[in-house]
Structure formats: C-alpha cells, structure tokens
Amino acid sequence: DQKTTGRYVDTDYAKCVGCHICADVCPTGYIDMALGDH
Numbered sequence: 001d002q003k004t005t006g007r008y009v010d011t012d013y014a015k016c017v018g019c020h021i022c023a024d025v026c027p028t029g030y031i032d033m034a035l036g037d038h
C-alpha cells in the first residue's frame with residue numbers, strides 16, 4: 001500500500017537515501033536523519 005494519508009507516510013527504511021523528506025514533513029521533529037549535514 002503506497003497511499004499517502006495527509007502528511008503521514010509509511011517509511012521503508014531499506015529504501016532510505018537520506019533525502020530528509022520524512023524529517024521535513026514530521027511535525028514533531030521526531031525523525032533525526034543524523035547525517036551531520038544540518
């Protein structure tokens with residue numbers, strides 16, 4: 001199921017390329033990419 005509901009998406013960490021989109025849309029700041037570039 002690839003549907004997006006509102007601002008929430010299912011994150012497949014196996015496909016994570018550090019694009020920061022998940023962190024940018026996270027309203028609580030819970031997601032920290034921790035790649036040291038911000």
